[in-house]
Every structure is written in structure tokens, then in C-alpha cells.
Amino acid sequence: MNIVFILLPFALLLGLGFLGIFIWMVGAGQFDDLETPAYRLLFEETSEETKKKGNASDDNGT
């Protein structure tokens, strides 16, 4: 039976930690924008392409 006394608190602790981090994560803004990332993927450029465009691009500037 000893193993329960290790596993139960451990599982509970993990669960609580999980909840905390999840809230923290939402606060960190990772889920704020769920549209642009899908498009951004398509606009990877190599250096040459950037130069061709005359270095006009800005990366999703803030």
C-alpha cells in the first residue's frame, strides 16, 4: 500500500500545478491570437527574397 502515499499527493500536486500554469499561460497571451499564426507560416522568407522586396517588410511590428 505504501505506493499510494507517494502517488496520491504527487498526482494532486501535479494536477494543481497544471491548473496554475494553464491560467498563467492564458495570461501570457499565447492563445490571444489564433488567426495570424496560420498565415504567418506561409510567409517565411529567405534573405534573397527579403532583399528583392527591398527590405520593406516588417515582422508583425509592435
Added chain:
Amino acid sequence: MTTGREEFSYDDRISRDFVVATLFWAVVTFLVGMVIATQLFSWRFNFNIPWLTFGRLRPVHTNAAIFAFSANAVFAGVYYSSQRLLKARMASDILSRIHFWGWQLLIVLGALSLVLGFTQGKEYAELEWPFDIAIALLWVVFAINFFATIAKRREKHIYVSIWFYIATILTVALLHIFNSFALPVSFLKSYSVFAGVQDAIVQWWYGHNAVAFVLTTPFLGMMYYFLPKAAEKPIYSYRFSIVHFWSLVFIYIWAGPHHLLYTAVPEWAQTLGMIFSIMLLAPSWGGMINGLLTLNGAWDRVKSDPVLKFLVASILFYGLATFEGPLLSIKTVNLLGHYTDWPIGHVHSGGLGWNGLLTFGMIYWMVPKLWKTKLYSIKLANVHFWMAVVGISLYAIALWIAGVQQGSQALAMDTVTHRLKFPDFMATITAILPYYQMRALGGLLYLVGAVIGVYNLYRSMHGAVQDEKTSAAPLSGKVTGKGHRFFEAVPLAFTLLTLLAVGVASFISIAPTFLASDRAIVDARIKPYTPLEHYGRDIYLREGCYNCHSQMIRPVVAETLRYGAPSLPQESMYDHPHQWGSKRTGPDLARVGGKYPDLWHFRHMADPRSIVAASVMPAYPWLETAKMELGDLSNKLQVMKHLGVPYNDDEVRTAAELAAAQAKQIAANLQVQAAGQGSFVGMEDKEIIALIAYLQRLGKDGVKP
């Protein structure tokens, strides 16, 4: 505002290396697959050579499919896409190189060790402990490199593919370490720490999650990257892709017990596994639909672009396999399908359909980019595509029929006499031999297609091989003060989050097995194997008999009529590792002990066809000439004792003598039973004697009064 952009380049050499390795191992894996597929309908292809028998080659094939073909494909895709998604070169080129060469060396040595008979005897996790440690170390090298790259990324948002990769890296590490807990006896011999029911649960928790986190999550991550890239359209719903990710991570880990329905595993654990398996259908099909809808407006291009063809077909096979999985997890369906070749068809719909086609699609897309060339021939790529699709379809259909047929024959009862309709086991095999041939044909088509593909890609690999240069603004340039640290912590948070999700589920689902061991059902009838039987069991593991034989009688009438009383959980409580098996190409052996005289086994092992004319079992003539090496038997028993098997010190110390004495007795039995036909002088120190001792012991204790 243009903040200072940093010029940098991607490490594309590592992707190129892994692409080449993937193609090489693909052909090797498929070739070995062809050999074992052929052996099943033509026993001569076992060649009477120990290294080439089915029981040894099948683990080579399954391990190659997982660790050589799929893993290399994942590494190729992950190294390529992660650098671009994170806008950063891999943190360390040296770690990447170590990862690459270490992994290839591991594959070569691992395959060699399996062929030579060094195995833990755990299905899908056969490699001995030094390899397990090597895998773990190389995995850590990969993980460090990967997470360090996330830390230096230049893109704040972590694209969904990366999350899939994170989940893969963490979960595989966890699973692998847990499942590999073993106590070594010598450099290439160890015994699983777990036994019986516990071992079975841990094993299938691992086995199922290997499917989930080696063959599903990383490939989904690659799908979410390469599909939009090839289609030149964003994923249909990015929002859903995130739902897809989290639901898979939460649900998958609970589904393992669906491999153990109707076994001696506790009923509630079986039900849990079944429910979660069925729940998996929703996110999986959502993911499939998300992938397919991405192509809306680009369907005309699917006709002309082989890359998209491969990707679309692969997604359809993902849908097929994730439908079949939950279906097979329903108890009644499982009763029919388990132990047949249906699950083999299922795993190939996944492996060759989903993973294989996705891998080839991805490589057809990457090679022109990585080598800065054009594909050598679109026509050949189309030929490859159609051969692959027809091949895997033939394969899957053949084994559906074979599985349903074998399952129903094995369970068929005569309603009047209440006897088995097909009491002769071989009837269930001879009936499906044509489908075995059809399966081999499907495999052959797939293999030839792959060879054409490799040729096509090889011809394309001539071009400038420079790393792609690019530029991006560093994150730190934009985020200042407190926020800076904050954003750096985000990947860490994701990491922990994934680990926690998986960890909680894992611990809760495994805990009961330890509890069960604490409360081990005390059954005084069940005794440990004698030293000789133990030695014979090691031979059983070495030859991979569990690849054809189960040792788990399910509690249904047809099974008990055919094999005897249902297996009890305590009957395998000293089995490190368990040998329940998962497929019955041969009959269940759980109660074979005492069924036949010793001499029957002696002749049967040397030449199965001399007893059962239609048998497809390999012959094991070398067991009659190979001498037992009882030298380290004491050490082996000592390890077993350490693991809780109740041997006393005397038994451990005198193991070799005890074994020799029992062997003499069996050799004498043979002499008597042969009634003057043949001499067994000098047989008492041969391996076959130990194997007979083991077989004759199986299932006897559990039916004692």
C-alpha cells in the same frame, strides 16, 4: 518600425541527413516486412537459420518501423520545420550531428542484437538494456537541442506543430524510461522489473502510447506544417488544431488497456481503456477534416501535385486508422478481432498509410528545397503514389478479411452439440493463407513503389547544398524589462503543462497495478519455475515464440473448450516479463503443459510438419545441438529472487545442479517414450530439454485443486 533584423541560416544539413537515412531505412524495413509476410504462408522462408526465423525477424521489422523509418522521418521533419517556425538555427550543430550518427549506430547495432537473439521478450520493446539507455541518452541530446532552440527563438507565438513536437519529446522519454525498467543479469540480458498483470499494463500503456506519441503526434505536427506549405494555404482552422492537440494529449494516454480486453486485467481498467479509446474518435476525425478542408479551393492542384496527393491520401488513412482503433476497442468487436491479423492490418493502415504516405509527401516537398533543385520526375512520383496506395489498400483489405475470418472460425460453436466448429487450430490458419499471400502482394507493391520513389529522389538530389539564409528580428529586441523574461518562460510553461497532463494521467492509470501487486492474490498453488524451466523460458524469449503464440486464455466458452480454463492473473505473477502475446498464428500455449508427451514436443520443435502437416511454424533443429550454458543460471535466479520471485537461497546456489538433474529426467522420459526408436544419449545437456521442461510446466499450477 523595423527593429534590427538578425541575419542567420538554418542548419539544413541535418534535415538532409535524416531524409537520406529515412529513405534508406524505409527500404530496409519494408524488405524485412516482406520476408516475414512470406514466412507466414511459406515456412521454407525461415531458411532453418536461427537468425532468420520469424520470431527473431518480426521484432527487427517492428523496431525498424518505429525507431528506424518513423523516427528518422520525424527527425527530418522536426529539424526542418522547427527551425523555420521558431525562426532560429538549431541551438547546437554538434548535438544535431551526435543525434544523427548516434541514432544510426543504435539502429544498426540494435537490429544486429535482435537477430542474434538478445531480447527482453517484450513486444515492441525488445531491445536489451544497453540499447534502452542509449536511446534515452540520444533522446535527451535531441531534447536539449530542441528546447534550447525554443529558448532562442525569434517568434513569440509557438505554432501548433511545435506543441506536438514538445508533447512527443516529453512523453516518449517518460514512456520509454518507465517501460524499460529492468534488472540486468549481464551485458545483454536483463529481466523486466514488472511481472504478469503489471507488466502487461505497463507494456501496453507503452505500446499504445508509442503509437500515439511516435506515430501520431509528431506526424500531426508535421501535417500542420507541411500541408499548409504544400497547399500554399493556411490550415482551415488554427483554433481547432489547438483543440486537437490538447484533447489528444489528454485522452490518448488512458487508452492503453484496450489491448487487454478480456484478459486477467481488472474489469474497470478495461472499461476505462475502452471508453477513452472511443472518445479519441472525435478529435482524430476533427483533425482529419481540418486537414482536408484546408485544401478547399486547391483541389485542382491535388491532381497535378504529387506532394499534395501523398498528403491527402495520408490524411485519409489517418481517418481510417483512427476509426478502426476505437472500433477494435469495443469489447465485442475486440473479442473477434484480437489475436487475429486484423490489428496487424490496422497498424499498417497507420504505418504505411498515414505515416508512410505523409513521410513520402513531406520528403517529395523537402528534397527540392533542401537540395535547391527540381524533382527529377513527376511521373515517377505519381507511379510511386499509385503503387503505394494500391499496395496498402490491398494489404488492409486482405487482413480485414483474414482477421474476421480467423476470429469467427476460432470462436464458432456448433449450436446443437455445443462443441467447437473448428476444433483443429490449423483450420483457422489454412483458411487465411490466400489472404496472407494477398497481403504480401500489397506489401510488395508498396515496396517497389518506395524503391521507385527513392530512385526518383536520389536523382533529384543534385544541387547546391547550402544552408538557407534568412533574417528575423530577435524577440529580446522587442520585449523589454519584465516582459522579456516573461516571454522566455512561455515555452517552459508549455513544456510543464504537457508533462503534467501526461504525467497525471499516466500515474493514475498505472497506480492500480502497483496496488494490485501490494495485494498480490495469495495463491499457494502457484510456484516459481524450476531452474531448468526458467532456462527454457529464456529460450522461449530468445526465439520470439510470443510473436506467434499467446499465453492468455480469455473467459469465453470457445476459448475454454479449445485451450482449457481461463488464465488467472496470479498465474503470470512470476513472469518477468509476461508472455501473454497479442496474435495467434499458432495456438495459445497458456495450458499446453501436460497436453502432449515430452517426445511430441521434441519432434515437433525439430520439424513441426512431421506432426502437423499443414503447420507454418518454423523448425528449430538447432535446439537439439546447442548446449545449455548453465554457468550463470544462479545469477539469473538471484535477479529473479531480487524481483520478488520466492526462490530460496539453496535453489539459487545449486541452480545448475538442479537443472541438470531435471534435464536428465526429461532425457530419460524421451528414451522411454521413443520405445526403442532413436537414441537420446547425450541429449540431456541440450537446449531443447529446457524448452520442453518450460512448455510442460505451462498452466499446470493454476488448475491444481
